[in-house]
Amino acid sequence: MTLLSTISIPRALGAAVVFFLSRTVITKAISIYSTVRAFNKSVTPYAGILWLHPFRSVALVSGPWFPSRSHIGSFYKTFAPYKNRGSTAVASVLFRNSIPTIWLADPQGIQTVAGEAVLFQKDIDAYGALNFYGQNLIGVEGSDWRRHRKVAKSAFNETGNAFVWAETIRAVNEWFAHLDAAQVHEKQPIIVDAAKDLLQLALIVISSAGFGRRASWTQNASTVAPPGHLMAFGPAVFAAVDHLHTKVLTPGWLYTLSERFDIPVVGRVVRDTVYAYEALQRHIMELVSLSRAWVVEGKVASMDAGLLRNLVEANMALQDDEDAPKGSPNAFKSLTEDELLSNSFAFLLAGHETTAHSLSFAVGFLALHPEAQRKIYEEALLLWPDGTPTSASTSSYKECMPKLPYTTAVFHETIRLFPAVVRLSKLVHADATIPAQRFTTNASGKVDLDSIRDTTVHVKTGSMVMLDIFALHQNPICWGPDATEFKPERFIDTESYRWPRDAFVAFSAGPRNCIGQRFALTESVCFLASLVRTYEISVPATLRGKSFEEQKRVMLDWTPGVTMVPNNCVVSLTRR
Ligand code: HEM
Numbered sequence: 109m110t111l112l113s114t115i116s117i118p119r120a121l122g123a124a125v126v127f128f129l130s131r132t133v134i135t136k137a138i139s140i141y142s143t144v145r146a147f148n149k150s151v152t153p154y155a156g157i158l159w160l161h162p163f164r165s166v167a168l169v170s171g172p173w174f175p176s177r178s179h180i181g182s183f184y185k186t187f188a189p190y191k192n193r194g195s196t197a198v199a200s201v202l203f204r205n206s207i208p209t210i211w212l213a214d215p216q217g218i219q220t221v222a223g224e225a226v227l228f229q230k231d232i233d234a235y236g237a238l239n240f241y242g243q244n245l246i247g248v249e250g251s252d253w254r255r256h257r258k259v260a261k262s263a264f265n266e267t268g269n270a271f272v273w274a275e276t277i278r279a280v281n282e283w284f285a286h287l288d289a290a291q292v293h294e295k296q297p298i299i300v301d302a303a304k305d306l307l308q309l310a311l312i313v314i315s316s317a318g319f320g321r322r323a324s325w326t327q328n329a330s331t332v333a334p335p336g337h338l339m340a341f342g343p344a345v346f347a348a349v350d351h352l353h354t355k356v357l358t359p360g361w362l363y364t365l366s367e368r369f370d371i372p373v374v375g376r377v378v379r380d381t382v383y384a385y386e387a388l389q390r391h392i393m394e395l396v397s398l399s400r401a402w403v404v405e406g407k408v409a410s411m412d413a414g415l416l417r418n419l420v421e422a423n424m425a426l427q428d429d430e431d432a433p434k435g436s437p438n439a440f441k442s443l444t445e446d447e448l449l450s451n452s453f454a455f456l457l458a459g460h461e462t463t464a465h466s467l468s469f470a471v472g473f474l475a476l477h478p479e480a481q482r483k484i485y486e487e488a489l490l491l492w493p494d495g496t497p498t499s500a501s502t503s504s505y506k507e508c509m510p511k512l513p514y515t516t517a518v519f520h521e522t523i524r525l526f527p528a529v530v531r532l533s534k535l536v537h538a539d540a541t542i543p544a545q546r547f548t549t550n551a552s553g554k555v556d557l558d559s560i561r562d563t564t565v566h567v568k569t570g571s572m573v574m575l576d577i578f579a580l581h582q583n584p585i586c587w588g589p590d591a592t593e594f595k596p597e598r599f600i601d602t603e604s605y606r607w608p609r610d611a612f613v614a615f616s617a618g619p620r621n622c623i624g625q626r627f628a629l630t631e632s633v634c635f636l637a638s639l640v641r642t643y644e645i646s647v648p649a650t651l652r653g654k655s656f657e658e659q660k661r662v663m664l665d666w667t668p669g670v671t672m673v674p675n676n677c678v679v680s681l682t683r684r
């Protein structure tokens with residue numbers, strides 16, 4: 109070995125590394141530059157690079173800090189990036205693969221994309237995370253999606269809604285009893301962490317109305333697991349939801365590794381995750397086998413939890429049909445065992461997190477807006493002069509819902525400003541056009557209504573469209589210059605005003621909209637009317653004396669998660 113060769117080998121290696129690195133950087137820069145150049149800037153002004161895929165778990169985890177709040181990829185930005193560029197459609201590019209991504213805060217644009225289920229498809233890779241146990245309605249596309257949707261659909265009819273109403277009445281009464289029991293002196297305010305209690309309440313409602321599992325309020329984390337189980341039902345669902353991020357982000361090999369070796373911290377988290385999902389699976393299997401027995405015994409008519417019944421019947425249809433040729437009629441309304449389990453989990457999750465978080469923000473708003481609370485109280489007092497009923501008959505839903513229009517408006521206004529699902533991504537499957545608008549703003553930053561003109565965005569196969577629900581809900585062209593303020597009246601039609609239906613997409617729109625929309629509305633209106641009829645809600649003592657803006661900032665603060673998570677929605681309740 110000569111001295112020369114010992115020096116030149118590392119040098120040559122170094123040069124090679126530098127060469128390949130710079131080649132990668134240059135190639136990347138060129139591909140991003142050419143994507144950006146291809147945007148028609150007179151239609152979709154450029155708003156920046158997306159360093160993270162806005163619809164992947166990493167973005168959810170980093171959401172609170174990165175990207176910064178003014179960046180197009182941030183969960184927190186509302187209409188500002190659109191206003192600053194004078195367009196309801198703006199362009200960006202995904203760093204990872206240079207895919208062009210159009211962000212929409214346009215009512216017609218979003219309705220067009222959501223309405224075209226073939227041209228624009230759900231970005232199902234983003235939901236791969238939710239497909240554990242197997243595939244479910246939330247994470248499938250095409251003919252599989254039609255099959256799953258058809259199985260579940262009929263459970264969300266008016267009979268189902270009446271049952272949701274009755275179960276909500278039962279759950280709120282249990283909650284009230286629990287609150288009163290914890291109270292030392294009558295008429296003394298009770299401090300309640302709304303987000304925490306409402307998760308439990310919404311879980312009770314979906315498990316009984318959807319799955320016939322009459323969970324009760326006292327069944328909490330300190331409750332021991334029933335025989336044959338690892339955890340009690342409620343704690344198992346919460347643990348699974350809590351570990352959703354770990355479940356999503358953990359690669360398979362890490363599971364195997366942490367089973368064999370004791371990895372500090374990570375190992376424990378992974379093991380807890382596996383445990384939680386195993387615990388939940390046992391509960392779901394138990395519900396399924398109970399329900400199967402009912403179907404076999406022909407007791408179907410007396411089984412009120414239509415959702416689980418539909419799922420179980422679809423699974424049994426498949427078993428009956430095992431020898432039938434492919435494509436036989438039964439295949440259309442069938443589910444495999446894995447799909448049955450996966451859908452059960454998906455409905456438990458989708459059916460409680462979204463609703464609970466939305467209701468927490470509603471409770472926060474009511475504490476901040478006594479005038480809105482008074483209007484709900486007046487409605488509820490007329491309906492229930494003797495106080496919130498302790499049980500509901502099958503006709504209560506039909507009689508009560510239409511008598512609570514202001515309560516309904518409060519719920520809608522809450523999810524306009526705090527849409528649990530902030531944005532949705534759709535993949536473009538064929539070249540298409542999407543309507544949008546351009547406009548100018550005047551010196552005080554207000555949209556000049558005379559300047560608005562319609563434009564057309566051209567999108568190519570393989571690009572991505574982000575439906576920016578949060579931004580559309582604060583678009584001043586649709587909602588007026590006071591779009592950022594809480595005004596439930598804007599959801600009440602008058603002779604000269606009809607609220608802009610197209611600009612409200614908290615439940616998405618088109619064929620792939622939220623299947624549980626009416627379920628959520630029924631539960632929420634029933635809950636809000638009962639709560640306000642029974643208690644007066646106010647800001648906690650710690651915030652009294654602070655400015656309205658400060659109270660609002662603290663109480664309505666949130667973090668991005670699977671849905672918008674309220675951070676400190678603590679209120680004070682006083683029995684009326
Ligand atoms: C305030 C409460 C709720 C909000 C804001 C909400 C919002 C949404 C949104 C935006 C979507 C579209 C998601 C996407 O395209 O990726 C969706 C879908 C869905 N929601 Fe909800 N949801 C709520 C309550 C519920 C409830 C109570 C249930 C069940 C009981 C439910 C079950 C579902 C299911 C299964 C889907 C997937 C439907 C499909 O892909 O065909 N949601 N929801």
Ligand SMILES: *[C@@H]1O[C@H](CO)[C@@H](O)[C@H](O)[C@H]1NC(C)=O
Pocket residue numbers: 148149150151563564
């Ligand atoms: C960009 O869009 C405008 C308005 O639709 C159109 O007039 C113009 O021709 C387009 N430019 C290119 C390069 O496609």
Ligand SMILES: *[C@@H]1O[C@H](CO)[C@@H](O)[C@H](O)[C@H]1NC(C)=O
Pocket residue numbers: 262263264265266267268414418
């Ligand atoms: C509603 O759905 C349930 C369960 O799928 C079904 O038994 C019932 O007949 C339906 N009711 C109406 C009014 O369609």
Ligand SMILES: *[C@@H]1O[C@H](CO)[C@@H](O)[C@H](O)[C@H]1NC(C)=O
Pocket residue numbers: 325326327328329330331
């Ligand atoms: C949890 O359950 C235990 C036992 O049933 C009960 O004593 C306790 O008050 C419950 N706590 C909450 C917060 O519900």
Ligand SMILES: *[C@@H]1O[C@H](CO)[C@@H](O)[C@H](O)[C@H]1NC(C)=O
Pocket residue numbers: 550551552553554555556557589
């Ligand atoms: C900007 O427009 C708004 C709404 O049209 C108007 O109220 C405001 O006075 C205007 N401001 C200026 C500086 O022109």
